[in-house]
Amino acid sequence: MSMMRTAAAAAGLLALAACQTSGATPSAAGDPVVAVRDGQTTLRPGQTVAIALPSNGSTGYAWSLADFDETVLMRSEPFGQEITGAHPAGMVGVPGQTHWRLVALAPGQTTLIFNYARPWEAGSPAAETARFAITVR
Template sequence: MLYARLIPVLGLSLLAACAQQPAHNVTVEEQSDCPQQLHVGQHLIVSLPSNPTTGYRWAIQDSAGGVLRSLGPEVYTSSDNGQLLGSGGLSTWRFQVFAPGSGRLRLTSQQPWEPEAEPAQVFDCAITVN
């Protein structure tokens, strides 16, 4: 009988706890999505327009290593499912927020064989973790 009374109370407690949790995944697709306010345990997904056939590649210059941990390498997906040679797509990185603090996630798009040249594009996002 005691268990029958505890089940509704535990259920409501779990529901309340879930309602207070921040969204697990946060997706950033443009510079205007920054700065980002995150919480420990969330995943940050960064997706930027990319076209490796032009020779330009995104590279991480600053990974906000004190607050973000990479969940793997860049993943490139073609916007047309590979049907049109040379078409653009998206480069995506996934990070886990693991510690409170702040940092910068900075990526640059440039041709790897010209490291001294100015980047064609820069993505610079301030990250704050509570």
């Protein structure tokens, strides 16, 4: 009986390690994995990765996602949606977060690169860049 418990515990730890990422939040079945900014996130096919970046649309700045390998990850919802905290109607300058979710499709690697810039300032460097390395196994 003790040997069965040890084997079950080992199997549970291996399963948890398989869906862990370097510093990312482990998820229960069906819950999204929170991606690690400037780090590595590892997923299994079918898992969802969630990314939230601080934003303030009233400044004119917006996050945009550069091309990524769509054979590895598929867009999901929300995708690029800015959500602000509660505030009085008509109040401007309220900070929020822009959210993305992507679903792991097949084994592979891709890097998600987000640029925070004003769309009308083409050619100007982004005010901020965020990178997320994603591996699907």
